[in-house]
Amino acid sequence: MHDHPRTYTTPLIKLDRISRELGLDVYAKLEYTQPTGSHKDRETLMMIQDAISRGYREIAIASTGNAAISLSFFSRINGLKCHVFARENIAGEKIELIKALGAELHLAGDSLREAFQTCIEYINQHNIYDANPGRNFKKIEGDSTISIEISYQLEEEPSHVIIPTNNGTLYVGIWLGFTKTKYRPKLIGAIAPTTKLADSIAGFSKLDEQELNKALNESKGTLIEVSDDEILNATKQLYKENIPCEPASATTLAALQKLNKNQQPDKPAVLIITGTAIRFPKTLRNILQESRA
Template identity: 40%
Template structure:
């Protein structure tokens, strides 16, 4: 463990982060304004969750923890398990029994102690909080972990430095991503409307099903401060957004396409510069992608 501090230095170096920010030609033409995509699918495990996991590991080391617990719909579990495995920490992962099998197989690769809880994400969240209180391990849950917000703030900072957008759209469930991105924009003194793209009743975007908003009251506050809004999208809109992105060479998971689907619900003007955060790759879940798109 003595070398851990040195090894962790790479986590925030510029070559590691700075994920691509590209202009989407098809969407820009469709909505008659400038639409960009921040491609978080290029992180180590294929999602923005790696930003959170890096910050969690740094915080654990600083505070002297060796074990963590986290509930997840899948992507956070894969990411935090990978980082814990890499740096010699023990991860306790709590997932609902409705978690897709493809995600479970990937989580198991990184040897966490897996707790599959009967029920939904909220059921696994409650179980994890009881475990944390009893075992006194590091709490890596959304809504309780400032480190995760800090990790996501680097996304906002990178967007601000390269684009200075008028609108930023984030797929939203707990709100950890949106709050973190908002923190990053504020750090760089860039004002943009924050849009929480949600799909609470979705049957295909498992990662954001339900809209748990665990980051309250921060989530509502940061949306209100930015003069932003919450947009609800349908599964049909998500599917179409996925197809449009595939035509442009981007294979994304359904939850990641929600930021693109949300464009349909905004009153966009020609002068707008919109950044859609694309949170995760679809390459990890070929069965799911094939099922969704037929």
């Protein structure tokens, strides 16, 4: 990478239908318009530049999929060798994508945590840049640019920003970003520990747990757990609003719907739509069949 690391500004759009149904202004920050289809590109671009400037030739990450897809692509085009560590039951279509992007795939264990442990052992034995959650602040810095954009794009302070959460990196980054702006919305982490549908955030792995707890405290934020029925319903509603996102990203709408029952936000709510479903034919087919959307 020869230039400065750059992230791409993503659109913030109002969801007309959903706003009408919920009786409040709901906006979607379309992170799925990033080059490889998820917000992970913000993290990757920062790390690739850091790795190159520090003389690394190889880079490694444990990932549920999106971070691996992003890191594989940008490593390949910048001449770095990328190692991806993933749980053995990672979706086949994600494996195909990662391999097509030229990364070396190491399958280890049946959870992201196990893949992560194996990845750290590998990094400790080789001279490899560590791109793992919980171990690289560049990821948080990359994600912080999301909130800075929201503060320019939205004239009114949002009352809630809802974030799909697994390791907590994105949540922490969004909180860091807001501390640099005039806005202090309540941050809601949407989690799905037992999901079969939202596999990108399955397990609530908390690899950034310390930072996540700190950010939850400082932002007076909270976590809301959503079920697969709620996620499926929310995914279907977002498709009808022309947003073909991953089920993991639709957890944001599912959490807002839950929140709305108890506590009506008085100002706009923003959903962080993190990943596109368009890269994953099997997932897409399942959702469309189940939802008859």
